[in-house]
Amino acid sequence: SGNFELAKALSLWCFKERGVLRVDGIQHSRVGEGSAPEFYTIREMVQFYIDVKEKVNGEWVPFKPTDMQLEFVRIDPFVRSTMHVAKSELIGTTFKIPDVYGVYQFKVNYQRLGLTRISTSTQVSVRPLRHNQYERFIVSAYPYYASAFSMMFGVFVFAFVFLYHSDETKKKTE
Helix, strand or coil: CHHHHHHHHHHHHHCCCCCCEEEEEEEEEECCCCCCCCCEECCCEEEEEEEEEEEECCEEEECCCCCCEEEEECCCEEEEEECEECCCCCEEEEEECCCCCEEEEEEEEECCCCCCCEEEEEEEEEECCCCCCCCCCCHHHHHHHHHHHHHHHHHHHHHHHHHHCCCCCCCCCC
16 A cells, blocks of 8 residues: 555665665866866866765665756855766766866755755865966057057157257357
């Protein structure tokens, strides 16, 4: 009857035989690399993967949700991205690190009825660009470059005229 099935499902859930989730591993790296770096730099593309397993009939099988989200948090979330099944057993996403440097966390907080809660946090450092990673000439600054060179040219012309121009002296006649 219905009561038996309810009691059975409820007892399996209460004794953690059903609806149990666990995290088997977390991987994060720059796109195209395999291992986690010591630090990230602003505006880099990052990939994040998490391996979540669900206990079904006493065995751990890959859990494949469609609504699990990753947050890239400093004080407030800077990036919130929905993860998808990326590899055979991994759930992941790819995103661009924001322009603000600091200490961030990859946070996954998954809480659904009938399932145990997943809450993970991995801390990483994000550094600004090094002095040699900036662009040499910024396209939007061309008017400023032109004004600086025109001022240098103007000072050169003024100095040349001031130094080498002489007025003709009028001779007095009586």
